[in-house]
Amino acid sequence: MKRTFPCLLLLAAVGTAVPLAAQERAQVFRGATLLPIASGPIQNGVLVVQGGKIVAVGGPETAVPADAQVHDVTGRVIMPGLVDTHSHIGGGDGGDQSSPMHPAVRILDTIDPRNPGIRRARAGGVTTANVMPGSGLLMSGQTAYLKLRDTHSIDGLLFCSDPVRDVCGGLKMANGTNPRGSAPQPGTRARAAAIVRDRFVKAREYRAKVSAARGDASKLPARDLEMETLAEVLDGKRVVHFHTHRADDVLTAMRLAEEFGFRMVLQHVSEAHRVADRIAQARVPASIIILDSPGGKLETAGFSNVNGAALERMGVAVAFHTDDGITDSRFFLRSAGMGVRYGMSREKALEALTLAPARMLDLEDRIGSLERGKDADFIVLTGDPLSVYTHVEQTWVEGSKLFDRADPEQRKLAVGGYGAYRGGAMHAHHGEEGHE
Amino acid sequence: MSRLAPLAALLGVALSAPSLAAQLAVRGETVHTVSGAPIRDGVVLVRGGKIERVGPASQVAIPAGYRVLEAKVVTPGLVDAHSVVGLAGALNQPHDQDQLDRTDAVQPELRAVDAYNANDELVEWLRVHGVTTVHTGHGPGALASGQTMVVKTRGDDVGEALVDSATMVAFTLGRSVASNYRTPGSRARGVSMLRTEFLKAREYERKVKAGGQARDLKLEALVEVLNGRRPALFTVQQAPEILAALRLAKEFGFRLVLDGAAESYLVVDEIRAAGVPVILHPTMVRTGGETENATLETAKLLRDAGIPVALQSGFEGYVPKTRVVLFEAAIAAANGMGMEGALRTVTLDAARAIGMERRVGSLEAGKDADLVLFDGDPFEYTSHVCAVVIEGQVVSEVCR
Numbered sequence: 010m011k012r013t014f015p016c017l018l019l020l021a022a023v024g025t026a027v028p029l030a031a032q033e034r035a036q037v038f039r040g041a042t043l044l045p046i047a048s049g050p051i052q053n054g055v056l057v058v059q060g061g062k063i064v065a066v067g068g069p070e071t072a073v074p075a076d077a078q079v080h081d082v083t084g085r086v087i088m089p090g091l092v093d094t095h096s097h098i099g100g101g102d103g104g105d106q107s108s109p110m111h112p113a114v115r116i117l118d119t120i121d122p123r124n125p126g127i128r129r130a131r132a133g134g135v136t137t138a139n140v141m142p143g144s145g146l147l148m149s150g151q152t153a154y155l156k157l158r159d160t161h162s163i164d165g166l167l168f169c170s171d172p173v174r175d176v177c178g179g180l181k182m183a184n185g186t187n188p189r190g191s192a193p194q195p196g197t198r199a200r201a202a203a204i205v206r207d208r209f210v211k212a213r214e215y216r217a218k219v220s221a222a223r224g225d226a227s228k229l230p231a232r233d234l235e236m237e238t239l240a241e242v243l244d245g246k247r248v249v250h251f252h253t254h255r256a257d258d259v260l261t262a263m264r265l266a267e268e269f270g271f272r273m274v275l276q277h278v279s280e281a282h283r284v285a286d287r288i289a290q291a292r293v294p295a296s297i298i299i300l301d302s303p304g305g306k307l308e309t310a311g312f313s314n315v316n317g318a319a320l321e322r323m324g325v326a327v328a329f330h331t332d333d334g335i336t337d338s339r340f341f342l343r344s345a346g347m348g349v350r351y352g353m354s355r356e357k358a359l360e361a362l363t364l365a366p367a368r369m370l371d372l373e374d375r376i377g378s379l380e381r382g383k384d385a386d387f388i389v390l391t392g393d394p395l396s397v398y399t400h401v402e403q404t405w406v407e408g409s410k411l412f413d414r415a416d417p418e419q420r421k422l423a424v425g426g427y428g429a430y431r432g433g434a435m436h437a438h439h440g441e442e443g444h445e
Numbered sequence: 446m447s448r449l450a451p452l453a454a455l456l457g458v459a460l461s462a463p464s465l466a467a468q469l470a471v472r473g474e475t476v477h478t479v480s481g482a483p484i485r486d487g488v489v490l491v492r493g494g495k496i497e498r499v500g501p502a503s504q505v506a507i508p509a510g511y512r513v514l515e516a517k518v519v520t521p522g523l524v525d526a527h528s529v530v531g532l533a534g535a536l537n538q539p540h541d542q543d544q545l546d547r548t549d550a551v552q553p554e555l556r557a558v559d560a561y562n563a564n565d566e567l568v569e570w571l572r573v574h575g576v577t578t579v580h581t582g583h584g585p586g587a588l589a590s591g592q593t594m595v596v597k598t599r600g601d602d603v604g605e606a607l608v609d610s611a612t613m614v615a616f617t618l619g620r621s622v623a624s625n626y627r628t629p630g631s632r633a634r635g636v637s638m639l640r641t642e643f644l645k646a647r648e649y650e651r652k653v654k655a656g657g658q659a660r661d662l663k664l665e666a667l668v669e670v671l672n673g674r675r676p677a678l679f680t681v682q683q684a685p686e687i688l689a690a691l692r693l694a695k696e697f698g699f700r701l702v703l704d705g706a707a708e709s710y711l712v713v714d715e716i717r718a719a720g721v722p723v724i725l726h727p728t729m730v731r732t733g734g735e736t737e738n739a740t741l742e743t744a745k746l747l748r749d750a751g752i753p754v755a756l757q758s759g760f761e762g763y764v765p766k767t768r769v770v771l772f773e774a775a776i777a778a779a780n781g782m783g784m785e786g787a788l789r790t791v792t793l794d795a796a797r798a799i800g801m802e803r804r805v806g807s808l809e810a811g812k813d814a815d816l817v818l819f820d821g822d823p824f825e826y827t828s829h830v831c832a833v834v835i836e837g838q839v840v841s842e843v844c845r
Contacts, residue, residue, distance in 0.1 A: 301729075301772050302570050304535030305764035334731060335764055340776075346826025350845075397775045397824050424780060425740035427711065430732050 035059040035074040040083030046363045047378035056087060058385035061407035066379045082389055089378050090136025090386030091341050092366035094296040095276050095330030098126035103142020103150035109194050110208055112180060113234035114150035116142050117172055120163050125430045130338035131157050131412045132422035134401040136386040137376055144183035144252040147201055152178035152250055154370050159411050168372060176247050183252035184261055185308050202261055209269045212239035242271045254279040254308045263291045274369045279312040282319035294326035294369050299347045318352025328366035339423060346395040359394060468492050469837055470511040471816055472502060473519030479793045480807035491814040494836035499808050514832055520788060520823055521808050522577025522815025524795035525770045526724045527704055527757035529584040535566040535766050544584035550626040551642055553614045553666035555591030557582030561603040567767045572598035573841045574769045575817035575830045580799040584760045585617040585680035586625045588635050593678060595801055599835050612799060613678040614670050618686040619735055636689050643697045646671055676700040682707040682735035691719050707739040713750040722753040722798050727768040728776040744790055745781030755795035775824035784824060820844060
């Protein structure tokens, strides 16, 4: 996804619903403790945003435009908008049981931007989410990297500018027990790996033909949507998000990635603490979840909340995810506090909510830290992000305030209430036969 | 647990001699007795599994020979007012799920003691996170799923864990019942079936008194509810079900405890008028289906209305397989209850909700010596449970 969008800057203006005039006047947030993530905390800081972008981050002496609108945020903490590497908000779906592999299926064709789950995630401070189809198939479809703007069209949520031509997300894959089933689904782990290898071998051949044609239309192979997607994966333009739990399954995912040279984010990685050294060796990033207890399914029996600390110790890039609705986006910030409880450093725990996931989505040039030139996505907190007593007070996306706890109706998105999430904020919970 | 000592020695189980020491002094920078104001620099003396004395260090001298434990914060052992842990195992496989029998929607005769696995991983998980007393047993999902009991999170079998073998009978009204059973197939039918069963139980009791009536375990269990020997625990999430449970309790005169009660904040007047306590769903309950309208502030709304409220870990069908009341109370603390108010919902008020307040729930002389030692505010994510004491025995000493 990296540097494949010449039109990104254009989109920033198109995507938000805020009148351009409101964006032209600079907004200054003065007096808060800034946690830029890319650098150390700034006390009594000044954050200046304009045109949906961050134009300055600094101490009290930072120069601000004369006509700027000033927000006094003394006593508050401001950090980048949270980036969730694995979410199921928005009511979308993915592939079906007709095949184990659905590389041509796009979740973006099914997402409802009006789904209250998106508003609720903003109430939890989430501003970017990798929204994925499920793990009941080896390859359930293309994921969508969404900026949680206030919009009624899927185009307005995307980072990419053209959902037909661009790479607008990653590719969801899974191994272990969830994708197993009766034919055409694989019945064993080895069969699952063979199906995946066979398809990538074919994708290599397809890509070789495309490359040999050197743009000559008469020599190009017939278009094949599935092969085109897999070619993007082989070219490193599309990242694989690989759902995997058990240590041996983690190693299998890495074996496949190495054989075909695809870029991958390990997702869940429940037994990461057992193979952290191997993950480090392979230089693969890991997206993990915090859970309040172990268990729930056999292949996660070895789950541990020390995963974050074990990976950090080995130098692996770590991000948190909600897997909403396995955990609720409103509690995403909690992941960092709990990560520290179980041994992570404060710095890496906060990075795991922001810059680390931004890198995993190839979006670090746009989001994930408070830096000049990046999107003005940030959250205003009532206190330390690691404290249970801290609330998300405001969520800003590209310079627009899209959640404000002071507004009673929006407050309901954070605390719940009668009808607060009517219309499916909760993606259908998977229940006992779950596939997450 | 002293009964366990010879066996433990035999099996080489790592119950070290110091952890069995009967005399213990726990000193905390802050000691939350819950029954009274927090004590700065407090001491809790423990002897024979019971709390001997509680007070400020300036007034309570630590006698010679007492093992001393120190902590930033000391609280009573946490009480989980309703769980299925021990019956619904961690692995979530058919062989370890015993919280609900799906052959019949009315089975109040099922005893929790007959299905409790003291060695399940989740029991230990609760223990190391400070939960020392659990009201557990048959789960929600049936009109009457069976009985509940109270255990301590220790011991290798139910006998060693047991505090009370038959505490309540678990009932459920609402959509979940119809999804688990063919009959009842609707919510209204469920209520009518329960009324019919209670009428049968009354008739049965009359015949038993008259003599010559053959025993019927199911009706016996309902008679015990009708007689007030044990409360009926009604899992009811939505307002119509809450009102239906109140209506049933009024019609048949049984002691009612409301459970789950996601929409209780909509009917506080009715609940208060009935004088019924609420064992509220986990604060972080998923807001879908019957709990769609749950709020993080319900504990506060009930407390402010004068309704007794306790928190529970509830039932989880998937991941995570159990919740932990320490973490649930933390979110309640941040949403209107405050630190001390939230602590009550998982200590003294939870003990009251399950009728165990004479033994557990606060740090008072004569009560069970169940304590939790923290290295900071108990509810802060970054704090740890660093030691757990159950009836004078140190059962966990690793910070988590």
